[in-house]
Amino acid sequence: MHEAAMAESILSTALRIAAEHGSLPVSGVHVRIGELQMVVPEALEGAFEAGKRGSGAEEAELTWETAPALVRCPECGYEYAPELVFWVCPECDSVGGEILSGNELVIMSVELADRGEQPDEGERGRECTEGE
């Protein structure tokens, strides 16, 4: 459950951002999860829900987008999105590749509510996978 360590880190960043902005309540955090990261978004969300209790970010909702994998062929340099576990260059059939993207786990933005205002229900979107 490495998601617990990640959720903890996300919460602490969100609270730091809030502290930098007059300690406004955190209403949301949006993260970008690379599809090679081996992070289960629902597990991350569960860990986030558990971790936020008593943290000062009790109203915060976690939302995410998925970053697709992109690799560069070690032989011909062709950049492609691998679809299978074994990466085979569609141009030259070489295997393996350098990861260009899809290995990231990034906090993209933190949503802060106005003081006293409840978080906007409409912002509570779920997954918005890129390219789908």
Next chain:
Amino acid sequence: MKVNVVENVLKVNDELAAKVRERLQAAAVSAINFISAPGSGKTTLIECALRNGIGGTAIGVIEGDPDTSLDAERIAALDTPVVQVNTAGGCHLEANLIMRALESFDLESLDLLLIENVGNLVCPVSFDLGETKRVAVVSTPEGHDKPAKYPMLFRVADLVVLNKVDLLPYLDFDEEFFTNAVRKLNPGAPILRVSCRSGEGIGGWREWLRSCVRSTEIVQ
């Protein structure tokens, strides 16, 4: 109000790992991060290297486990400096734990630091410990499908050890399937066939560890 951040979630760990790397580099110590499932024989592989020695190489060991100091006791019995890190249920080691463990070593007197991660084929891959190289260990009873099922570890490994090869006659382990999967995931990673029980491959294992010592490697 939306505040754009764009910050790596593992930033704190990565920064600490960079400090560990710097500290080890200053002391000319190479660190090897051992990642595998529980029971693959990581500790025994380390014991094998320690028992036979690696040409005068001074070795320290960090043992990572959720609980007990059983592994550290095995290493200490071989007169080797060792620190047991208990993660209290945690499924992987993180750079802050390594940073703390480093304080217990006389780093200047070491050449190699062997870090045995918590047994787990998924979580440890995400956490940089400041290591120089990563070793993936698979034992034959685990099955030939492990690289295909847990690809990320094998993509980032500098060496793949196939352990317990003495058991192959008793198992339905398809070694060709295993080797092909590793080759496709990581064409550059050598595969070492080892048995700590029969001694097969132990020479190559010690040789590989020796090649990691900084004085003999091209500094990256």
